Amino acid sequence: MLLFDFLTRVYYGVVSPPTIPKKEDDAIRIGLIGASNIAPFAVITPAKSHPGVIVAAIAARESNRAREYAQKYNIPIVHPSYEALIDDPSIDAVYIALPNSHHFEWSLRAVQAGKHVLLEKPCCSNATEAKMLFNHPLVTAPNAPVLLEAFHYQFHPAWQAFLGEIRQSPGAIESVFSQFYLPRLLLGRDDIRFHYSLAGGCLMDVATYCISAIDEAVVATFVTPDSQRVRVQGDMSTAGGWPSFLPASWTKGIPSLRWPKSEVVFKPVLVETTDQNGVQLQHFVTRTITIWNHMLPVLYHRIDTSDFHTLHREEEIVKSWSEVSYKKAYNWPEADERAVFYKDWWSTYRCQLEEFVNRVKGRKGSGIWIDGDESIAQMETIDRTYEKAGLMPRPTSSFEI
Numbered sequence: 278m279l280l281f282d283f284l285t286r287v288y289y290g291v292v293s294p295p296t297i298p299k300k301e302d303d304a305i306r307i308g309l310i311g312a313s314n315i316a317p318f319a320v321i322t323p324a325k326s327h328p329g330v331i332v333a334a335i336a337a338r339e340s341n342r343a344r345e346y347a348q349k350y351n352i353p354i355v356h357p358s359y360e361a362l363i364d365d366p367s368i369d370a371v372y373i374a375l376p377n378s379h380h381f382e383w384s385l386r387a388v389q390a391g392k393h394v395l396l397e398k399p400c401c402s403n404a405t406e407a408k409m410l411f412n413h414p415l416v417t418a419p420n421a422p423v424l425l426e427a428f429h430y431q432f433h434p435a436w437q438a439f440l441g442e443i444r445q446s447p448g449a450i451e452s453v454f455s456q457f458y459l460p461r462l463l464l465g466r467d468d469i470r471f472h473y474s475l476a477g478g479c480l481m482d483v484a485t486y487c488i489s490a491i492d493e494a495v496v497a498t499f500v501t502p503d504s505q506r507v508r509v510q511g512d513m514s515t516a517g518g519w520p521s522f523l524p525a526s527w528t529k530g531i532p533s534l535r536w537p538k539s540e541v542v543f544k545p546v547l548v549e550t551t552d553q554n555g556v557q558l559q560h561f562v563t564r565t566i567t568i569w570n571h572m573l574p575v576l577y578h579r580i581d582t583s584d585f586h587t588l589h590r591e592e593e594i595v596k597s598w599s600e601v602s603y604k605k606a607y608n609w610p611e612a613d614e615r616a617v618f619y620k621d622w623w624s625t626y627r628c629q630l631e632e633f634v635n636r637v638k639g640r641k642g643s644g645i646w647i648d649g650d651e652s653i654a655q656m657e658t659i660d661r662t663y664e665k666a667g668l669m670p671r672p673t674s675s676f677e678i
């Protein structure tokens with residue numbers, strides 16, 4: 278049964294989801310800006326199983342490339358330029374998967390044309406651009422189009438279950454850790470990620486997820502009186518400052534296989550004090566919560582809650598033991614109404630598309646969202662980290678509306 282479930286998730290979630298033969302009449306028509314490598318994973322495949330989404334158009338800098346892409350992925354409309362696509366009145370929303378340096382300009386242009394925008398991470402080249410984008414009157418206006426930075430992993434129930442474990446845990450955080458490895462060999466020498474002028478860099482690419490994950494995990498432990506999200510003011514300060522982001526760097530060759538992982542370690546909590554013949558015994562618990570593979574949880578993931586117990590007699594530890602519980606969350610908990618709509622085989626991208634569409638349609642949805650403040654804070658952390666490392670934040674676009 279476990280193997281069957283696994284194969285079903287792999288097949289439907291990643292290889293070939295059940296295709297909806299007839300889309301809803303008011304399905305959102307998405308146009309792809311750029312014939313990107315990521316669009317098949319992030320939008321084209323997830324859209325196949327979404328009744329409310331049609332991938333209707335593509336535009337690339339070279340028409341031949343756009344035509345070939347359209348043929349390969351069965352996309353009906355090919356536009357000769359990005360401008361032509363955003364001016365197409367039959368298109369409701371765009372997916373922007375361009376080099377990071379182009380995110381700001383094309384998001385703003387698309388919003389100006391009235392299109393909803395699913396924007397690849399990182400949202401911009403730096404915090405200056407992020408503030409200009411998310412605070413732009415075209416974006417903040419009452420009925421402005423939806424603009425979402427595509428931190429897909431956050432939309433999956435597994436990540437939310439991890440945050441739930443953190444919220445339920447007593448005590449303060451001692452440390453937070455997040456890793457995501459990408460073997461250098463998977464990328465060509467001329468990859469957009471290696472160009473400063475295209476706002477490339479490790480911190481702009483895979484490490485954005487780590488920063489985002491650390492922020493999410495830390496935020497989960499804070500509850501303000503008005504339930505407002507608090508933000509982490511992070512930067513890279515390895516000499517004891519907190520939070521501290523270690524320098525991100527590209528790995529060379531194929532590293533030992535390391536799963537994406539995020540982990541929170543809590544400070545020890547005193548759970549009980551007992552008296553044994555006049556000697557006090559103190560029982561402490563130190564909790565660690567780990568999520569394995571939050572980037573591709575549909576294949577496999579695991580959330581470990583590990584409690585390390587210690588019995589102290591004055592300064593001495595007289596006994597210690599560990600208790601670990603494991604959890605998986607391919608869907609929301611059974612009693613949760615969201616479990617009715619979600620499927621165990623949905624990838625993070627499919628979950629993200631679901632919520633993007635819900636937002637565009639004004640539906641309640643799962644409640645998971647990434648707002649502009651979070652996107653801005655993410656870019657501020659990246660900028661500060663570059664600055665602390667003696668490096669420069671990525672250049673700001675001269676584009677203006």
Ligand SMILES: NC(=O)C1=CN([C@@H]2O[C@H](COP(=O)(O)OP(=O)(O)OC[C@H]3O[C@@H](n4cnc5c(N)ncnc54)[C@H](OP(=O)(O)O)[C@@H]3O)[C@@H](O)[C@H]2O)C=CC1
Pocket residue numbers: 310311312313314315316319336337338339342373374375376377397398399427429469475481482
């Ligand atoms: N959410 C996720 O899981 C992932 C997100 N990403 C993000 O998506 C974005 C695109 O990544 P990816 O698909 O790997 O990128 P690609 O290398 O496929 O490039 C995307 C598009 O950018 C345009 N482009 C490429 N090189 C240049 C250049 N030198 N100057 C101007 N435009 C260029 C091309 O558009 P055209 O086709 O018009 O020529 C290309 O199709 C990035 O922001 C990245 O961070 C990437 C991978 C995974």
Ligand SMILES: O=C1OC[C@@H](O)[C@H](O)[C@H]1O
Pocket residue numbers: 459482483
């Ligand atoms: O999810 C991802 O995996 C590979 C990266 O290079 C990419 O940009 C990122 O978004």
